[in-house]
Amino acid sequence: MLASNASLSGCAELNSALCAGAGEGHPGGGSLRTTLSPTGHLVVAVCLGFIGAFGLLNNLLVLVLFCRYKMLRSPINLLLINISVSDLLVCVLGTPFSFAASTQGRWLIGAEGCVWYGFANSLCGIVSLISLAVLSYERYSTMITPTEADSSNYRKTSLGILLSWVYSLLWTLPPLFGWSHYGPEGPGTTCSVDWTAKTANNMSYIICLFVFCLIGPFLVIVYCYGKLLYAIKQVSGINASLSRKREQRVLFMVVIMVIFYLLCWMPYGIMALLATFGPPGLVTPEASIIPSVLAKTSTVVNPVIYVFMNKQFYRCFQALLHCEAPRRGSSLKSSSKAATKAVKGVAVTGPRRTDDLLFMVASLGQPAATVPQLDPSCEPTIDLTKAPSSYNQPVVVVSLVAHFEG
Structure with missing residues (x-):
């Protein structure tokens, strides 16, 4: 049995300041908190230990790769680094304290430490969520841009990173100034926004937090990647076998991103809503500690999905393991240049390298026979742009940027 009986003796295991808030007098403190059994705390501690260790290792490795290899220092990869930094801060500023609390069965750093823990973890968690949305929008906007992306222009990406931190601060600072508050969560070994208070002040904050920091980023991600998949289908006639492979790969990536986003964060959001709007004790x-642990697993999952499933980072990771220079992706220069000369007037150009990615621009306005086929061994990344203005005949041009790989 994981949960012990609800009793004041259970609450007494927590710091007195926290117990006072849980059992009496704390504004909106809700019902009396119970604690897990020693076995329950041990299970949670083991889970948090694994999450903290692997999250720290994965995100540190991402930063090492980024600093070690210049080919990774591109605007789009800077967004990935921002996600890793926020996840790393969670592993450093949050997980060790909840791990230590779980091993002892009580919160260890007092009421002020609880507020600090709740603020810091909420801030970094929301930064990670907003960064995922900014990343999806960046991929989408690059796909529809009429010109080639400038790999040396960090201005747009820097603004996106600044936006993620400022936006997160806008939603995590209010509890410090009276719009809701931070306090003990679940069995009392973690701290977050007080989900149990039934006041209008707290409930309004929870609704806004759920809509603007969870549902909003999710909708942006689904919309942007949905448009990206649609663009892939638009070019499926250029090279059927290559396009099917590309479409399946990107579809797999998108499905994995969405599924893990929902698995990590939706249970936590639903738990918060049930605790806020449901009857006391629901x-x-x-039950509350499981969604909290799942949310922390995002610090382990994000580097794997967004970085190590990226061919560019993976090649550098292999090079780091073998102490050698990273190999580049397949080049299409010779075959593409020959094809361009052979098909005059068709909007097909040679590859352009942006952010160390290969781009192919292919016209959909020409007969299929006039469009050169690529070497099956090559695997270009495709981008969506307009045809150069120098072409006189009207063409419909679709190209596609898959920043999922390098």
Whole structure:
């Protein structure tokens, strides 16, 4: 049995300041908190230990690769680094304290430490979520841009990173100034926004947090990647076998991103809503700790999905392991240049390298026979742009940028 009986003796295991808030007098403190059994705390501690260790290792490795290899220092990869930095801060500023609290079965750093923990983890968690949305928008906007992306222009990406931190601060600072508050969560070994308070002040904050920091980023991600998949289908006639492979790969990536986003964050959001709007005691300590642990697993999952499933980073990771220079992706220069000369007037150009990615621009306005086929061994990244203005005949041009790989 994970949960112990609800009693004041259980609450007494927590710091007195926290217990006072849980059992009496704390503004909007809700019902009396119960604690997990020693076995329950041990299970949580083991889970948090693994999450903290692997999250720290994965995100540190991302930063090492970024600093070690210049080919990774591109605007789009800077967004990935921002995600890794926010996840790394969670592993450093949050997970060790909740791990230590779980091993002891009580919160260890007092009421002020609880507020600090809740603020810091909420800030970094929302930065990670907003960065994922900014990343999806950056991929989408690059796809529809009429010109080639400038790999040396960090202005747009820097603004996106600044936006993610400022936006997160806008939603995590209010509890420090009276719009809701930070306090003990679940069995009392973690801290977050107080989900149990039934006041209008707290409930309005929870609704806004759910809509603007969870549902909003999710909708942006689904929309942008949905448009990206649609663009892939538009060029499926250029090279059927290559396009099917590309479409399946990107579809797999998008599905994985969406599924893990939902698995990591939606249970936590649903738990928060049930605790806020449901009857007292609806969300038990053992039920509330599971979504909290799942949310922390995002610090382990994000580097794997967004970085190590990226061919560019993976090549550098292999090079780091073998102490050698990273190999480049396949080049299409010779075959593409020959094809361009052979098909005059068709909007097909040679490859252009942006952010160390290969681009192919192919006209959909020409008969299929006039469009050169690529070497099956080559695997270009495709981008969506307009045809150069120098072409006189009207053509419909679709190209596609897959920043999922390098």
